[in-house]
Amino acid sequence: MNILIVAESCFGNTLTVARAVGSGLARALGEESITVLRPGEAPRELRSDIGLLLVGAPTHGFSMPRRQSREQAAEKGATGSDSVGVREWIAQVTAREDLRAVTFDTSVKMRFSPGSASKSAAKALKKRGFPQAERGQSFYVTGTAGPLADGEEQRAEAWGAQLAGALSEDGGGSR
Numbered sequence: 001m002n003i004l005i006v007a008e009s010c011f012g013n014t015l016t017v018a019r020a021v022g023s024g025l026a027r028a029l030g031e032e033s034i035t036v037l038r039p040g041e042a043p044r045e046l047r048s049d050i051g052l053l054l055v056g057a058p059t060h061g062f063s064m065p066r067r068q069s070r071e072q073a074a075e076k077g078a079t080g081s082d083s084v085g086v087r088e089w090i091a092q093v094t095a096r097e098d099l100r101a102v103t104f105d106t107s108v109k110m111r112f113s114p115g116s117a118s119k120s121a122a123k124a125l126k127k128r129g130f131p132q133a134e135r136g137q138s139f140y141v142t143g144t145a146g147p148l149a150d151g152e153e154q155r156a157e158a159w160g161a162q163l164a165g166a167l168s169e170d171g172g173g174s175r
């Protein structure tokens with residue numbers, strides 16, 4: 001079974017999380033093939049051997065990034081912004097009802113936040129035709145440009161291993 005991780009990132013933190021989740025999955029699943037792609041490189045047609053889809057993005061304006069918020073990130077020094085982000089990728093990907101999809105994001109820790117990229121990505125995926133889409137985890141950065149807060153990379157790796165465990169219990173992610 002293949003696992004596809006689609007991750008958008010402006011300053012690099014979400015990409016670091018995506019790679020850590022991927023190594024947690026790889027550590028637990030061994031031989032499985034895990035691919036991390038930026039939304040602009042990710043396929044619009046998901047091959048049938050993809051058994052788990054993960055979608056991650058930085059939280060911008062309590063939601064997924066938009067063109068304007070990516071430009072604001074660039075004004076704050078981001079050099080890695082995607083022109084096609086997860087918002088645009090989800091709008092174009094062909095639905096797969098059988099595929100489990102789990103979202104994640106990076107955010108600044110706030111006492112109260114009305115929304116996050118992972119929440120809006122899960123909602124958008126459901127609307128797009130992924131009924132098994134669910135919100136996963138938020139990982140915290142210490143400021144707009146990062147870095148990730150202490151222990152967050154390790155938490156991301158542990159979460160990857162936990163997702164792998166759930167896949168094995170589900171009988172290879174066939175649910």
Ligand SMILES: Cc1cc2nc3c(=O)[nH]c(=O)nc-3n(C[C@H](O)[C@H](O)[C@H](O)COP(=O)(O)O)c2cc1C
Nearest residue numbers: 009010011012013014058060061062106107108144
């Ligand atoms: C335009 C803009 C809007 C943001 N809005 C939020 C927000 O609503 N909530 C939040 O927690 N963080 C917000 N942030 C902080 C980002 O979540 C942070 O930059 C991101 O996690 C870094 O990830 P990256 O390195 O992958 O870009 C915002 C950042 C930018 C640039």
